[in-house]
Amino acid sequence: MSAYHPLTETEAIQIARSLPDLFSGGAELTSREIGDGNLNLVFHIRDAASARSIIMKQALPYAKVVGESWPLTLDRARIESEVLMLEGALCPGLAPKVYLYDPELALTVMEDLSDHVIMRKGLIEGNRYPRFADDISTFLARTLFLTSDLGLNQQEKKERVKQFINPELCKITEDLIFDDPYRDADTNSFDEAIRDEAEKLWADGELHLEVALLRHKFLTQAQALLHGDLHTGSIFIKEDSTKVIDPEFAYYGPMGFDIGAVLANLLLNYAGQEGWKSDTADRLAYRAYLLDTVKQVWSGFEAKFRALWEQQGIDRLSNNAAGFQEVYMKQLLQDTIGFTGAKMVRRVVGLAHVADIDTIENSQAKERAQRLALAIGKALIKLNRRAVTIDEVISIAEQQTSTVQA
Amino acid sequence: MSAYHPLTETEAIQIARSLPDLFSGGAELTSREIGDGNLNLVFHIRDAASARSIIMKQALPYAKVVGESWPLTLDRARIESEVLMLEGALCPGLAPKVYLYDPELALTVMEDLSDHVIMRKGLIEGNRYPRFADDISTFLARTLFLTSDLGLNQQEKKERVKQFINPELCKITEDLIFDDPYRDADTNSFDEAIRDEAEKLWADGELHLEVALLRHKFLTQAQALLHGDLHTGSIFIKEDSTKVIDPEFAYYGPMGFDIGAVLANLLLNYAGQEGWKSDTADRLAYRAYLLDTVKQVWSGFEAKFRALWEQQGIDRLSNNAAGFQEVYMKQLLQDTIGFTGAKMVRRVVGLAHVADIDTIENSQAKERAQRLALAIGKALIKLNRRAVTIDEVISIAEQQTSTVQA
Known part of the structure; x- marks a missing residue:
């Protein structure tokens, strides 16, 4: 799954399931894509039973603004995840926790903040x-x-x-x-x-x-x-x-x-x-x-x-x-x-x-x-x-x- | 010869000989090390017959100042050769010509300016x-x-x-x-x-x-x-x-x-x-x-x-x-x-x-x-x-x- 492609919700769930310590083995995960689709895919992955949830954010290789589409580097996902981790280290509690960054997929898995x-x-x-x-x-x-x-x-x-x-x-x-x-x-x-x-x-x-x-x-x-x-x-x-x-x-x-x-x-x-x-x-x-x-x-x-x-x-x-x-x-x-x-x-x-x-x-x-x-x-x-x-x-x-x- | 080591004069001559268009096939090259030995080796390579000459500058992995020796990155040879080429392109004639940069050896071969x-x-x-x-x-x-x-x-x-x-x-x-x-x-x-x-x-x-x-x-x-x-x-x-x-x-x-x-x-x-x-x-x-x-x-x-x-x-x-x-x-x-x-x-x-x-x-x-x-x-x-x-x-x-x- 590692060559870059926009993830499906099924794939997103599969990745979520593979992360250690987040969901229990038999958890039934659901995914909802909540991004605006302009720059990134954003999956909200949730286990109803435990009420645990995470966010998976995947950069798209283009930006859509006023109907136009222009190419945009996936390297921004690396920058974003590295900065989130640095901010978290410098200011504990003031940035979402990062659980995983996958450079191939330009994917960052992080703390769900939907109670904010x-x-x-x-x-x-x-x-x-x-x-x-x-x-x-x-x-x-x-x-x-x-x-x-x-x-x-x-x-x-x-x-x-x-x-x-x-x-x-x-x-x-x-x-x-x-x-x-x-x-x-x-x-x-x-x-x-x-x-x-x-x-x-x-x-x-x-x-x-x-x-x-x-x-x-x-x-x-x-x-x-x-x-x-x-x-x-x-x-x-x-x-x-x-x-x-x-x-x-x-x-x-x-x-x-x-x-x-x-x-x-x-x-x-x-x-x-x-x-x-x-x-x-x-x-x-x-x-x-x-x-x-x-x-x-x-x-x-x-x-x-x-x-x-x-x-x-x-x-x-x-x-x-x-x-x-x-x-x-x-x-x-x-x-x-x-x-x-x-x-x-x-x-x-x-x-x-x-x-x-x-x-x-x-x-x-x-x-x-x-x-x-x-x-x-x-x-x-x-x-x-x-x-x-x-x-x-x-x-x-x-x-x-x-x-x-x- | 490519793994980094300080060159001998014989090796310097060998490299000089391998460069295209500088010296004729049968040229008898001589080398003189003219660096001050603090930061770099500098070889002056000359063919007496044609009066052609070049400079070979090799970065040393340390600096000697006031008797002390401290480690210094060989990457400075890359920076030096890349900047020389850029300066030469921006200001023709105001920087020495670069004939070769060998990253492994941290070596730059360039125009001899000993008439200056x-x-x-x-x-x-x-x-x-x-x-x-x-x-x-x-x-x-x-x-x-x-x-x-x-x-x-x-x-x-x-x-x-x-x-x-x-x-x-x-x-x-x-x-x-x-x-x-x-x-x-x-x-x-x-x-x-x-x-x-x-x-x-x-x-x-x-x-x-x-x-x-x-x-x-x-x-x-x-x-x-x-x-x-x-x-x-x-x-x-x-x-x-x-x-x-x-x-x-x-x-x-x-x-x-x-x-x-x-x-x-x-x-x-x-x-x-x-x-x-x-x-x-x-x-x-x-x-x-x-x-x-x-x-x-x-x-x-x-x-x-x-x-x-x-x-x-x-x-x-x-x-x-x-x-x-x-x-x-x-x-x-x-x-x-x-x-x-x-x-x-x-x-x-x-x-x-x-x-x-x-x-x-x-x-x-x-x-x-x-x-x-x-x-x-x-x-x-x-x-x-x-x-x-x-x-x-x-x-x-x-x-x-x-x-x-x-």
């Missing part, structure tokens, strides 16, 4: 997650610090850079986030109602300079092993648990890109609240919760990252040079803010949107949400190199909200 | 090289631009990053340039006469911050394929020809590191002139020549790099974002100045010195040269993030010269 929900869905439903800011800031601080030149043997780090060179998936980010939204590209997708805003993006020289600088950083700065696609659709969550999934975009890049992905998706949901909470007080309260989460994610990250530096910093000069940590953390905040903005803009005018905004039924509310997301995104991009504190992000969100509503 | 001299020796002898600034600025502009995300397909660039991951040789740079000189390290080596200056280096917090930032850039910024060790001992030269050799330290790093290596070594020779030209007018004139060369190398590099960008720039956003090229070139100048300074300081107090200063016989002149090199190096490091023009480098050299002589 996808965080984007949870936020759209208006839920609050008391553990989230603490968990995700731990995840960010530990994965980023401990794979960087600050926390990992610097020669071993170079081998990791090599291990996670990921040209094809980086290309998707480079095009869809750092290029297409800023020109009249075929891949762009936006509602006619906001064509004026799209056209402004294409002509905004100040914005283009900042995006070019962020793009250059994404292309060249091998700072830490990134998840690479850390939006709220890559996070499984429940009241007492947070699990980061789907690191197939992982590569060595600028730390701020991962932190920015988290903040951007909180702020996209914030913008989407134009359409979700009909009661004004409810909306205000939920938005306050989201902004508070933005602040807590950054503050938690910063505190934990600095603590790791104090306790586990391996770079003699960086540890001892007075002022270095301050310069470093300020640069990280600025990068984070710039990438947050870039990840918001592309979700409104670029190829891939977010359900937080796209599924709003009331077209006026949806348009307000889109304009608000764009306004916040652009302001953050323009702020990035001058930013000093996370409070500026909160202020921009609040200001732009009153402007859009005025 | 090592540039460091030429400068110590007080020679001038009319083609140098033009040639080296072409070499820098083309190798750096055309291997960067500005000039090379960005997915292919990532494969090159992977191909040239070079942990062991980078480690030497990280230790000897960006760490040891700034602490009381065993590897340091300096004359007792300048102990006061060494101790000042170990206590200078402002300097430590700047060096930590430069070190971080060296560790993380995969901007272009660097030569990695571009001092005047890695340049063969004659009146009408310049050849860059020995790229075994090559890896993807910050462009300014290569440009800075060239400038630093011109300035080290400038400092060394305390000991070489006894006639004041001669010394002044030669120093003016060196400073003019510093300026021409940068200006030539900048003009050619910008021209390549206009003609062969492949990054849409970088090409079109108004102001991006200015920000980029300013950052390059600043990096160059910082790395120039770091490469000067380490040559006075660190493990590896330069003959331009070390071989000065008059101890007072030698001490003045060392203090001058340190003063220029420190001032450049402290300037780097504020620098605006290459003229500041010239001014610093001139100012420090009058201070040391006062």
Whole structure:
């Protein structure tokens, strides 16, 4: 069965049965394919009797986007499984357990998290997650610090850079986030109602300079092993648990890109609240919760990252040079803010949107949400190199909200 | 003969004889081992009758420095030969031709350049090289631009990053340039006469911050394929020809590191002139020549790099974002100045010195040269993030010269 081919459900069950210690000998396994079929097959394999279950994720050799199909490396399955195992080792409990990786089949067998929900869905439903800011800031601080030149043997780090060179998936980010939204590209997708805003993006020289600088950083700065696609659709969550999934975009890049992905998706949901909470007080309260989460994610990250530096910093000069940590953390905040903005803009005018905004039924509310997301995104991009504190992000969100509503 | 072992001269001749199109069938080849035996065997193979000759360089599996021997990867021979071929393709005539690379033997067979001299020796002898600034600025502009995300397909660039991951040789740079000189390290080596200056280096917090930032850039910024060790001992030269050799330290790093290596070594020779030209007018004139060369190398590099960008720039956003090229070139100048300074300081107090200063016989002149090199190096490091023009480098050299002589 080992030559690559897309698995059938019967084959998936056969493989599941062969794994040690997961299911009892006579277990009656059922399989359900739950992937969206765009990039991967995802089998949910379950033994009703013991209520045990696993996920089997198999990469497909193509990606289907807007009806088109283009070839995509199966090596992403290796990257995904290796990163999941590394994340699990660095942050116990914050990534799904990996039971098996089969390189021939581009198959990863992992812990079933179906008692969690996808965080984007949870936020759209208006839920609050008391553990989230603490968990995700731990995840960010530990994965980023401990794979960087600050926390990992610097020669071993170079081998990791090599291990996670990921040209094809980086290309998707480079095009869809750092290029297409800023020109009249075929891949762009936006509602006619906001064509004026799209056209402004294409002509905004100040914005283009900042995006070019962020793009250059994404292309060249091998700072830490990134998840690479850390939006709220890559996070499984429940009241007492947070699990980061789907690191197939992982590569060595600028730390701020991962932190920015988290903040951007909180702020996209914030913008989407134009359409979700009909009661004004409810909306205000939920938005306050989201902004508070933005602040807590950054503050938690910063505190934990600095603590790791104090306790586990391996770079003699960086540890001892007075002022270095301050310069470093300020640069990280600025990068984070710039990438947050870039990840918001592309979700409104670029190829891939977010359900937080796209599924709003009331077209006026949806348009307000889109304009608000764009306004916040652009302001953050323009702020990035001058930013000093996370409070500026909160202020921009609040200001732009009153402007859009005025 | 293919399993790795250090070659004898007889074996070297045998291999030379087997190469097509180099020597005639009946040629009587002689071999002379001309390496210093620290890192590599170097055979000079010659056919007296035809006056044809080649160089065979074989990596040794260890490095001998200050009597100690430590293991060193043979993979550096692969990196060296692959980079030589790439440099030759990007800059025809500016790197030796490679006739053969044998991975098993860690052996590179290449063009014999013994009609050239090592540039460091030429400068110590007080020679001038009319083609140098033009040639080296072409070499820098083309190798750096055309291997960067500005000039090379960005997915292919990532494969090159992977191909040239070079942990062991980078480690030497990280230790000897960006760490040891700034602490009381065993590897340091300096004359007792300048102990006061060494101790000042170990206590200078402002300097430590700047060096930590430069070190971080060296560790993380995969901007272009660097030569990695571009001092005047890695340049063969004659009146009408310049050849860059020995790229075994090559890896993807910050462009300014290569440009800075060239400038630093011109300035080290400038400092060394305390000991070489006894006639004041001669010394002044030669120093003016060196400073003019510093300026021409940068200006030539900048003009050619910008021209390549206009003609062969492949990054849409970088090409079109108004102001991006200015920000980029300013950052390059600043990096160059910082790395120039770091490469000067380490040559006075660190493990590896330069003959331009070390071989000065008059101890007072030698001490003045060392203090001058340190003063220029420190001032450049402290300037780097504020620098605006290459003229500041010239001014610093001139100012420090009058201070040391006062």
